[in-house]
Amino acid sequence: MIPIENNIIHQQSSHCESGVVANMLNSQGFSFSEPMVFGLASALTFVYLPMIKVGGLPLIAYRMPPKAIISSVCKKLGIQLHSQKFSNADEGMKALDKALSEGKLVGLQTSVYWLPYFPEDMRFQFNAHNLTVYGKNEQGDYLISDPVFEKVVTCPADDLKRARFAKGVLAAKGLMYVMDIPKTTVELEPLIRNSIKKTAKMMNGLVLPFFGNKGIRFLVKKIKSLENKPKKDAALFLGNIVRMQEEIGTGGAGFRFMFASFLDESSLLLNDNALFEIAQYTTEVGDLWREFAMKSVLFCKNRKNVSLDDVAKSLAVCADHETILRSKLLQWSK
Amino acid sequence: MKKDQVPQDQCKSYDGHKKLMYAVDDKGHYQGVSSSGWEVEGFATEMAVQELDNKVSEMKQALLAGEVSPIAYYLPFFRFDLMSLAHATGFFQWQIKRHMKMSIFIKLPLNKLNIYCDVFNIPLQELKQPVFKK
Numbered sequence: 001m002i003p004i005e006n007n008i009i010h011q012q013s014s015h016c017e018s019g020v021v022a023n024m025l026n027s028q029g030f031s032f033s034e035p036m037v038f039g040l041a042s043a044l045t046f047v048y049l050p051m052i053k054v055g056g057l058p059l060i061a062y063r064m065p066p067k068a069i070i071s072s073v074c075k076k077l078g079i080q081l082h083s084q085k086f087s088n089a090d091e092g093m094k095a096l097d098k099a100l101s102e103g104k105l106v107g108l109q110t111s112v113y114w115l116p117y118f119p120e121d122m123r124f125q126f127n128a129h130n131l132t133v134y135g136k137n138e139q140g141d142y143l144i145s146d147p148v149f150e151k152v153v154t155c156p157a158d159d160l161k162r163a164r165f166a167k168g169v170l171a172a173k174g175l176m177y178v179m180d181i182p183k184t185t186v187e188l189e190p191l192i193r194n195s196i197k198k199t200a201k202m203m204n205g206l207v208l209p210f211f212g213n214k215g216i217r218f219l220v221k222k223i224k225s226l227e228n229k230p231k232k233d234a235a236l237f238l239g240n241i242v243r244m245q246e247e248i249g250t251g252g253a254g255f256r257f258m259f260a261s262f263l264d265e266s267s268l269l270l271n272d273n274a275l276f277e278i279a280q281y282t283t284e285v286g287d288l289w290r291e292f293a294m295k296s297v298l299f300c301k302n303r304k305n306v307s308l309d310d311v312a313k314s315l316a317v318c319a320d321h322e323t324i325l326r327s328k329l330l331q332w333s334k
Numbered sequence: 335m336k337k338d339q340v341p342q343d344q345c346k347s348y349d350g351h352k353k354l355m356y357a358v359d360d361k362g363h364y365q366g367v368s369s370s371g372w373e374v375e376g377f378a379t380e381m382a383v384q385e386l387d388n389k390v391s392e393m394k395q396a397l398l399a400g401e402v403s404p405i406a407y408y409l410p411f412f413r414f415d416l417m418s419l420a421h422a423t424g425f426f427q428w429q430i431k432r433h434m435k436m437s438i439f440i441k442l443p444l445n446k447l448n449i450y451c452d453v454f455n456i457p458l459q460e461l462k463q464p465v466f467k468k
Contacts, residue, residue: 012368013354014354034366035356053415053417054415054418055415056415119347119350119351121346121347121380121383122347122349123413124413125412125413125414125418148353150352150368166422167421167422167423168419168421168422169421171421236382236385239377239378239381242374242378243378243379243382246372247378247379249353251355252335252340252355252356257356258356260356261356261364264362264364265364268363276362280362283335283358283362290335293374294374297374297377297378300378300381
């Protein structure tokens with residue numbers, strides 16, 4: 001087999017989707033940081049869906065649903081996104097090889113569970129993990145830039161095929177995508193302003209009580225009501241929140257630090273001190289989320305001085321501060 | 335979070351890897367900082383992994399006692415829940431629940447068994463007779 005190795009600049013990221021986009025753009029000379037990608041996509045949010053259970057625990061998310069970042073950023077920056085799905089797995093692998101031989105960097109949606117380079121405890125049935133393939137070696141293994149890893153990795157063809165075509169919730173169906181960067185330059189200032197405005201507007205929540213600030217307050221109530229449940233159930237419930245907030249690659253505090261980093265970068269770009277102050281405030285908000293995670297785990301560990309009420313209160317403080325953050329962001333982006 | 339406050343707690347679940355966090359320097363500007371884990375997060379992960387492991391060993395005992403079929407064992411083993419397995423196999427949840435009974439499982443036709451083999455990526459023999467790995 002003739003090895004292929006296309007040019008890639010691999011930089012470790014916190015989150016797979018924003019990381020893939022940043023790496024694919026940077027490698028083509030279109031320089032964007034991960035936080036900038038995340039911010040421009042208005043990807044920050046909060047969602048608590050008690051009726052959708054994952055492994056018996058409710059769905060909690062701190063960002064917009066999978067694929068939102070890719071499509072939103074491409075649209076805003078005028079990037080041509082060519083994506084393909086396949087009904088036949090072999091055809092999907094052939095199309096990948098063809099794109100690689102044409103010198104392209106190829107983004108893939110995959111299932112974390114079937115990627116052998118993931119540590120055992122991080123493997124779970126999640127079908128919307130993004131990575132970039134940049135080549136193939138002599139043994140026929142694929143060269144992969146998985147943005148949440150420090151270094152590039154390799155993956156045998158069979159495993160990659162399985163990961164691309166795993167069935168289930170959010171099944172990728174072999175989704176692959178290529179990004180062609182625009183020839184024209186992009187005016188960032190209005191894009192930044194609009195994306196911040198959109199994020200701020202979403203922060204209040206929609207009509208339903210599951211999103212944004214309403215979602216957070218709804219979760220506060222739920223945590224208080226865990227008082228009537230067995231201790232173990234309450235612990236698993238809180239543990240799930242902490243995992244969604246900290247474990248699954250959010251850059252800390254459920255993407256709040258990444259968003260603050262976006263605001264910070266934007267303030268330097270626009271030379272806007274008011275925005276920098278909002279970035280610092282967002283850092284404080286992030287610190288409050290970290291405190292909430294810590295209190296949750298202290299409760300799980302049976303520390304007598306931490307009650308469910310303390311945990312709920314700590315989350316309510318996050319909600320209060322995000323209300324203030326929202327008005328600051330709205331004010332700025334007016 | 336300040337740069338020097340980024341936890342480096344050597345989480346077991348990281349298996350020697352590091353993750354990227356965002357934290358501020360003295361002037362409040364952000365940087366990416368790699369972290370070997372936060373004890374708080376590690377505790378939550380281990381609690382979840384422990385819970386899964388408990389379910390797997392519980393099902394293993396039930397399987398050995400003839401109370402459930404191998405499907406009931408493999409569901410937590412491959413980190414599925416009823417909903418995700420239903421999506422992956424195309425069966426309804428109530429069908430999977432039936433398939434978890436040994437009396438129903440032994441009567442399942444080959445095409446249905448093959449669907450499970452495909453989703454779990456194991457040979458038919460192993461679906462019928464689970465090989466217990468440490």
